[in-house]
Amino acid sequence: MKIGFIGCGNMASAMIGGIIKNQVVAPADILASAKTEVSREKKKEELGIAMTADNREVAAFAEVLILAVKPFYYEDVIKEIRDVVADDTIVVSIAPGKKLTWIEGLFEKPLKIVRTMPNTPALVGEGMSCVCGNAKCSSEDVDTVCRIFAGFGKTEIVEEDMIDVVVGVSGSSPAYVFMFIEAMADAAVADGMPRAQAYRFAAQAVLGSAKMVLETGKHPGELKDMVCSPKGTTIEAVRVLEEKGLRSAVFEAMKACVKKGREV
Numbered sequence: 573m574k575i576g577f578i579g580c581g582n583m584a585s586a587m588i589g590g591i592i593k594n595q596v597v598a599p600a601d602i603l604a605s606a607k608t609e610v611s612r613e614k615k616k617e618e619l620g621i622a623m624t625a626d627n628r629e630v631a632a633f634a635e636v637l638i639l640a641v642k643p644f645y646y647e648d649v650i651k652e653i654r655d656v657v658a659d660d661t662i663v664v665s666i667a668p669g670k671k672l673t674w675i676e677g678l679f680e681k682p683l684k685i686v687r688t689m690p691n692t693p694a695l696v697g698e699g700m701s702c703v704c705g706n707a708k709c710s711s712e713d714v715d716t717v718c719r720i721f722a723g724f725g726k727t728e729i730v731e732e733d734m735i736d737v738v739v740g741v742s743g744s745s746p747a748y749v750f751m752f753i754e755a756m757a758d759a760a761v762a763d764g765m766p767r768a769q770a771y772r773f774a775a776q777a778v779l780g781s782a783k784m785v786l787e788t789g790k791h792p793g794e795l796k797d798m799v800c801s802p803k804g805t806t807i808e809a810v811r812v813l814e815e816k817g818l819r820s821a822v823f824e825a826m827k828a829c830v831k832k833g834r835e836v
């Protein structure tokens with residue numbers, strides 16, 4: 573299977589890294605485009621794939637074509653490539669807000685379009701993404717995209733409306749989690765821990781906690797209660813987090829994120 577990426581920024585690089593590491597396809601079966609010679613050389617070296625300046629070359633090469641530019645470039649890119657995209661190519665969007673009908677309309681011919689929402693932990697094989705195909709896609713086409721995305725993490729099929737929510741809960745959420753890790757590490761540094769060690773402790777605590785949610789099936793509140801010893805240290809931290817509005821801050825942040833995605 574030939575996979576093409578139009579644009580090779582943060583998200584495409586994370587996906588390509590995961591695809592290669594997990595041997596979903598060989599590096600020779602991936603072609604990506606980038607605008608500048610400097611970034612083409614950098615990505616060639618970093619990812620070991622072929623790079624081109626020509627989006628139309630990528631579009632003609634790909635059996636699965638991933639549009640990995642910012643949402644506001646979608647219109648120009650689709651207009652540039654639409655006459656070289658073969659009728660049976662699976663076109664994959666990773667952009668928030670750009671609806672299947674809008675993308676279909678721009679191609680001006682019936683095509684298989686799949687909307688997805690990945691996240692950057694794809695780079696380490698721990699991505700979370702969703703997938704939603706248009707009416708032209710068979711279940712095999714959707715499976716093909718799921719297989720690619722499963723190469724760099726977990727993936728679930730959703731209804732299109734749910735993609736806006738996925739943007740908030742997994743597409744963008746690594747940023748909030750990194751902020752949380754950074755904040756915990758800052759506090760540890762303030763108490764005397766060397767910074768590199770503080771990142772290791774904070775990040776491993778987040779990783780282990782996430783695994784407990786996924787692997788025990790217990791309610792997060794129950795897992796929290798298991799950490800809070802009576803008259804102990806943790807309940808003091810919980811009290812302050814509630815007082816400072818952690819839950820409300822996360823809730824409001826995600827509402828703003830999802831709203832922005834709907835407006836794109």
Ligand SMILES: NC(=O)C1=CN([C@@H]2O[C@H](COP(=O)(O)OP(=O)(O)OC[C@H]3O[C@@H](n4cnc5c(N)ncnc54)[C@H](O)[C@@H]3O)[C@@H](O)[C@H]2O)C=CC1
Pocket residue numbers: 578579580581582583584605606607627639640641642643645649666667668689690691692743744
């Ligand atoms: N960064 C993330 O965590 C996630 C990003 N996304 C989506 O992925 C897409 C890409 O986002 P990022 O990788 O973060 O952005 P980015 O800015 O890192 O990468 C986009 C790349 O596209 C290139 N580009 C722009 N116009 C181009 C053109 N006409 N032809 C070829 N290349 C062109 C840019 O030079 C840049 O390298 C966006 O639609 C974004 O919403 C989705 C989920 C997560």
Ligand SMILES: O=C(O)[C@@H]1CCC=N1
Pocket residue numbers: 668739743744
């Ligand atoms: O910030 C953004 O717009 C993209 C979409 C989801 C994560 N990053």
